Amino acid sequence: MVSFYIRNKKSKTGSIRCCVQPKGQRRFSFTVANSKIDISEWGMGQMKTGKGKQANSQIQNRLNRLRDLTATFYSLYYQSFSTYPTQEVYLEFLGSNMTNEEYFEKPNKVKLLDLVERITLRRITGKELNKGKEFSHSTIQSYNSLILSLKKFQEIKGKKHYYLEEWLKMDIIEEYEHFLTEDRQMSLNTIHNRLKVLKAFLQIGVNEGLIPFNPFKKFKKVLYTEDSDVVVFTKQELNDLEELDFSDNPYYDRIRDQYLLYLWSGVRKSDLKNLVKVINPTTKVYTFRAEKTGETCQVPAFETLRRLGEKYDYNFPDPYSDTIILEEIKNICQLIPSMRITVEKKSTKGGKKVREYKKKYQMIVIHTARRTLATLLVDAGLPYHQVMKITGHKKLTTLQKYIKSEADVDGMLAVGNGLLR
Incomplete structure (x- = not known):
């Protein structure tokens, strides 16, 4: 040797x-x-x-x-x-x-959960920042989800705790992945998120000198994801939603209007408050910085946004929580006939391909609005780089994943029927 x-x-x-x-x-x-x-x-x-x-x-x-x-x-x-x-x-x-x-003198062993909870607390309290900014609510949520799943994993395995160094072996990581798949019946994308966050905390262990390497990197562990089936509003459905008469239901009226703000601005949930602060009657574009990326978003003053501004005299009420919006917008969209059609949703859950059939309105989420605007603008011919100015995306590849264009059936029929003449 x-x-x-x-x-x-x-x-x-x-x-x-x-x-x-x-x-x-x-x-x-x-x-x-x-x-x-x-x-x-x-x-x-x-x-x-x-x-x-x-x-x-x-x-x-x-x-x-x-x-x-x-x-x-x-x-x-x-x-x-x-x-x-x-x-x-x-x-x-x-x-x-x-x-x-x-x-090789053994230091005091560090428990993985102790490390995760310690770092999470530092980031919740703002004692540790992300490029000078506080960590986002969604990031903290992903940490808490990891903590809960690790505690359940330990319980299933009959262990009080796992030490950080035990996670240097791929065997334990694969056991944890199997637990998420088989025991928790999680979707492929959820498992990807848990493993990605675990990888990040193991890297913190490396950076702090607690373990010599990150097994995800050393053993080149591949984390898999899949494109999930999503829906977007058609142009007609956008109009139908705006024309619904809720004069006798102020609660639904505000819910619908808040979702229209999402639909016609393409903002993330974290940016709605930033948007409404800059909506005004005099400019052609509403400009603000995205919370997530720091990129400048330039949202054109679309007619619907102008009408909403006038409706509330440019003094928008405090937005409802995402939980309320998510529940009620599904109920509202049931009133649109085309959103009661059945659509297929395929995904990987519990390691198996799952095929589900749902009504279109049941598949609406907050992010549907963002995908809708990006899709309709691209379909209408607006260049990608211009759409990115509205959505605040940094990478073209990320924006392209948002585009969920449906087939142009009328165009297909016109071309196909023309072949018979």
Whole structure:
């Protein structure tokens, strides 16, 4: 595993090189510190020793200690982490001048959940920021979801806790993934989210020096997602929604109007308050910065937005919570005949393909509004880069995932029927 050599034996003097051949890895070499010798004193892989060569014996003893140190380091590292150290890790160890006992001295073990809960609390309270800003509510929610699933995983496994170092093995990560799939019957995209957040916290463990590597990166763990079936409003359905008469139901009237703001601005949920603050009767565009990306959004003063501004005298009421909007907008959309049609929804849940049939209004979510505006604008011929100015997307590929165009049936029929003439 460890050998020594002289690179250029034709010179009168030279430094001793150490060659390390780790198991299952490429070998590497480095110059032994303070090892310049007379080449004539070098034999077959070691110093010439014997009577009158006490200086050579001292050098050889150093090489022997280095060989023993290296062999022991690799053995203890594998026992601790079930993998061999990289060249960088080994050279860092040598540079530290630590003994193996010092390097492998067991620190107080850190529990994974303790780490996750500690970091989560710091981010909730604003003691730790994300590029100078507080972490978003959705990000904190994803942390809490991870905490809940890890607690349930421990309960199922009959363990009080898992230490951080236990997650260095892919076996435990795959067991957790299997638990999310089979026991919790989660969708593929939800599992992706849990594993992505777990990966992020393990990286924090690496950054804090608690574990030597992130297993997701080291073992190149692939996290899978899938495009979920979603619906968007047609142009006619947009008009139908706006024309619904709720003069006798002020509650539904406000719910519908709030959703129209979503539909005609394409804003994320976190940006609705930013939008209504800049809606005014004098400009052609409403400009604000998106909370999530920091990008400037430029929402044109569409007629519906102007009408809503006039309706509320540009003094919009405080928005309802997303939970209320999500529940009530489905009830409102039942009143539109075309949204009572049955649509197919396919997804992967519990590791199996699931096919469901639902009414279109049942598949409406807050994000449906954002997808709708992006889709209709692109279908109408507005260039992608212009749509991105409205939606505040940073990447074209992300915007393209939003586009859910339906087939132009009238156009298809016109072309097809023309072929028969």
